[in-house]
Amino acid sequence: MDLNETPEMAAFRGEVKSFLAAHRDAYAGGAATDLLAWQRELIAHGYAARTIPKAYGGYGAEPDILKSRIIAEEFIAAGAPRGIANQGVSMLVPTLLEVGSEEQKTRWIGPTLRGEIVWCQGYSEPGAGSDLANVQTRAVEDGEDFLISGSKIWTSTAHLAQMMFCLVRTEPQAAKHEGISYVLIPMDTPGIEVRPLKTMTGASEFNEVFFTDVRVPRDQVVGGRGRGWFVANTTLKHERGMLGDPNATEARLNDLIELMKSETIDGQKVIDNPIFRDRLMQLQGRVLSMKFNGLRLLTSQLSQEPAGLAGQVVKLQGCELNHQLAALAIDALGELGILYHDGPHLRARGSWQRSYMFDLGLIIGGGTAQIQKNIISERGLGMPREPKPAVL
Amino acid sequence: MDFSLTPDQKMMQESLVRTLADASSLDRVRRFAGDLKDKGDDIWRAVADFGLAGIVVPEEFGGLGLTLLDAALASEALGAAVAPVPFMGAVLGPLALMRGGTAAQQAEWLPKLAGGEVMAAVAISEPIAGARDGAGVTAKGGKLSGKALFVPGGMAAGLLIVADMAGGLHLVRDDAAGLTRTLMPGIDETRRLAELTFDGVAAEALNSGKGGGGRELLTTLRDAGWVLLAADSLGAAQVMLEKAVDYAKERRQFDRVIGSFQAVKHMCAEMAAELEPCRSLVWYAAYAFDAAPAEASLMAAHAKALTSEVGRFVARTSTEVHGGMGITDLLGLHFWFKRLGLNRQLLGGPERVREIAARLQGLAA
Numbered sequence: 177m178d179l180n181e182t183p184e185m186a187a188f189r190g191e192v193k194s195f196l197a198a199h200r201d202a203y204a205g206g207a208a209t210d211l212l213a214w215q216r217e218l219i220a221h222g223y224a225a226r227t228i229p230k231a232y233g234g235y236g237a238e239p240d241i242l243k244s245r246i247i248a249e250e251f252i253a254a255g256a257p258r259g260i261a262n263q264g265v266s267m268l269v270p271t272l273l274e275v276g277s278e279e280q281k282t283r284w285i286g287p288t289l290r291g292e293i294v295w296c297q298g299y300s301e302p303g304a305g306s307d308l309a310n311v312q313t314r315a316v317e318d319g320e321d322f323l324i325s326g327s328k329i330w331t332s333t334a335h336l337a338q339m340m341f342c343l344v345r346t347e348p349q350a351a352k353h354e355g356i357s358y359v360l361i362p363m364d365t366p367g368i369e370v371r372p373l374k375t376m377t378g379a380s381e382f383n384e385v386f387f388t389d390v391r392v393p394r395d396q397v398v399g400g401r402g403r404g405w406f407v408a409n410t411t412l413k414h415e416r417g418m419l420g421d422p423n424a425t426e427a428r429l430n431d432l433i434e435l436m437k438s439e440t441i442d443g444q445k446v447i448d449n450p451i452f453r454d455r456l457m458q459l460q461g462r463v464l465s466m467k468f469n470g471l472r473l474l475t476s477q478l479s480q481e482p483a484g485l486a487g488q489v490v491k492l493q494g495c496e497l498n499h500q501l502a503a504l505a506i507d508a509l510g511e512l513g514i515l516y517h518d519g520p521h522l523r524a525r526g527s528w529q530r531s532y533m534f535d536l537g538l539i540i541g542g543g544t545a546q547i548q549k550n551i552i553s554e555r556g557l558g559m560p561r562e563p564k565p566a567v568l
Numbered sequence: 569m570d571f572s573l574t575p576d577q578k579m580m581q582e583s584l585v586r587t588l589a590d591a592s593s594l595d596r597v598r599r600f601a602g603d604l605k606d607k608g609d610d611i612w613r614a615v616a617d618f619g620l621a622g623i624v625v626p627e628e629f630g631g632l633g634l635t636l637l638d639a640a641l642a643s644e645a646l647g648a649a650v651a652p653v654p655f656m657g658a659v660l661g662p663l664a665l666m667r668g669g670t671a672a673q674q675a676e677w678l679p680k681l682a683g684g685e686v687m688a689a690v691a692i693s694e695p696i697a698g699a700r701d702g703a704g705v706t707a708k709g710g711k712l713s714g715k716a717l718f719v720p721g722g723m724a725a726g727l728l729i730v731a732d733m734a735g736g737l738h739l740v741r742d743d744a745a746g747l748t749r750t751l752m753p754g755i756d757e758t759r760r761l762a763e764l765t766f767d768g769v770a771a772e773a774l775n776s777g778k779g780g781g782g783r784e785l786l787t788t789l790r791d792a793g794w795v796l797l798a799a800d801s802l803g804a805a806q807v808m809l810e811k812a813v814d815y816a817k818e819r820r821q822f823d824r825v826i827g828s829f830q831a832v833k834h835m836c837a838e839m840a841a842e843l844e845p846c847r848s849l850v851w852y853a854a855y856a857f858d859a860a861p862a863e864a865s866l867m868a869a870h871a872k873a874l875t876s877e878v879g880r881f882v883a884r885t886s887t888e889v890h891g892g893m894g895i896t897d898l899l900g901l902h903f904w905f906k907r908l909g910l911n912r913q914l915l916g917g918p919e920r921v922r923e924i925a926a927r928l929q930g931l932a933a
Contacts, residue, residue, distance in 0.1 A: 493842075
């Protein structure tokens, strides 16, 4: 255990700080005044697309987890917006780097990194949720093209995206996991219909996407025909890591502490109520445990050792914890906690209520809590899979 | 940045686990638990020879001169083996002397403690966890009066370190006139607790060193005690999880191992998911005790409180996974269940410890 920073890392932290101080005008108020210009600036300095090769439009640095962490910490401390981290950047780009053809890398990575192309992810279907390998959207050969028909659901940003990376069944005769291909589809292709999917928060965070004979060239397949399941899995693990980020959880805990210090009931601060205070302390202990679990994971990554259970529990525990933090905030607000939308009594523009509802979706999405428990017990604890029943 | 154990630490812990597999086997623990005349001298000798009696004692006094993180790793192994060893006194006794003792006191006691010839016990429950049944010790003119309860290892200790209700600490010899020791029979028969009665007992003050006077030294002992109990719970709970998983992989019902039922698998997954992050918190709390003193108390409090909650959850869940066998003496799982039960309450249950955590941050009066 040694949590001190080396002189090299301290110097790097200094560089990031000076950059952020010098560019404060570009993000006054916490948001970039010109998103794409800010993104280009970040890439030029290696604060976005840091380890992506220069040839594909990145900064081209060696991977260094500590430096990435320092960048993240300093951007949070300065209230500066990070680089674009949409599904194109965080899921498609790593996938193309790993399994894409040279032509695909050159064509797609640069514009995606610069924010010129926005992607959406076409994985889940009405009949393929936890059982994702059951995708039924089919792609039938027609000359040099595929004709794609079927539907996708939970497609966030589909209404903004120019492109979709999508799992489709290209080999209907093959075994379930071996008949899927990973294809890139322009969203303006005739036959695609996007319908917003309104959720309990009142917003449409997701969409449904319907395909009717959508024509896509066959060379838009990434990683080979029938290999889509394996291609998708290389990047799904990144999504799960993102969903339990302990730094975001700690920031939310700090907001909750401030809320409980400022709100009063009958003139008494909420924090002075021993029951609320104990609930807060229970959650603080859990937030700290996940924070240090995160440091332990970082060390495993640095030494390239498998993290085992410490990694497998992050999505399950982190998402649950976020939900509980929002739940305590709503309870601390009491009757104020039932207000929503707007009005003079509403606190934090309804963000606690929105988190409480939206985070329940995150417990379900990206692999449900129950799927996470299967992963923990099977891969982490070596317990047997549930056998398939002989008769359904 | 390195949030991991050193190769030496890993090796030490693995080696201790092997030592305890012989010295503190379940059969041996069972005999100790069933016979009050059994003092467990052979087990103590084995861990003292390993170096645990002097794990934090500086090398110049014959100890290993290691940190609280090393002691916590040892405590984890002891909890895993439900070892009947008064380890809390073996760490807190020397810490009290090192931080609060005079040179003469250190020279007299530390070598004997480090070699294991004399055991130390620490009586600090009342000012930390709160006084029960009117207990509490007062100091006046170098004499102690009153009662101290729940002193682990207090029956066998040759040296007692006693806190008074004002936070002062005192050295008391086991043969001091006016001292009476009575066993407090408890659920966890692997740790024997003493009730100490003081009737004008002569004592030496122990607040003179660099640890500072008054409550500062007591706070140090409290934090170290919390970390050790948290680590003991981590070890005990880890074994309960492993035993549940092993049992579920073997036990067959409805023509299949019960570990293939999601209802059972998910119980095991929940135990693992709750327990694994505790490990990092315990490591950090122990590390902070030596390396980040400003955070030490808060981290120790959270480590103690969280492992207490998770420990209770794992203890009952693992027992349930074992079905009816879980509650039998035959299997012996109850030794771990009771170990976790004691660790939860000793030096303050989670509600009390979290209240102190809130106070440390200025969130409670």
